Amino acid sequence: MALTGNNDSCDDLLQETVERALTRIEQWQEGTSLESWMFRIAQNLHIDAVRKGARRGQKVDIDELAGLSGEDGRTIVETRSELAHAQKAMAALPDEQRIVLALVVIDGRSYKEVADILDLPMGTVMSRVSRARQAIDLYLNGKAA
Structure with missing residues (x-):
């Protein structure tokens, strides 16, 4: 994922x-x-x-839209907007940062596991995750486009 x-x-x-x-x-x-x-x-x-x-x-997957009935339209729009903004922030990252961040944050892997999978030193994984988090924070807070 x-x-x-x-x-x-x-x-x-x-x-x-x-x-x-x-x-x-x-x-x-x-x-x-x-x-x-x-x-x-x-x-x-x-x-x-x-x-x-x-x-x-x-x-757009039509099945994703099926579960939306009965929910507040404003909440749905706001949530989708926030999700789209977060996805854009993630997509704006360089591949090497996006991949390590996804493996650590989304998949829940340890830095060591990611280092082994990608055949990288653990320090490199840690610095890429740190830079990715900083870039996402800047993007989401409107300090970067």
């Missing part, structure tokens, strides 16, 4: 990742982290999907 933001897209990405890994298993090198290799495949597939989606425009 760290990359996609919703369950359906996450399931699709997982399926595509496994398919890609199985068809290219000969590219995995023994002694390297299988989890890191699989995450890199998922990351690349997600980036491709985002680029493809940006050319077509964003879709």
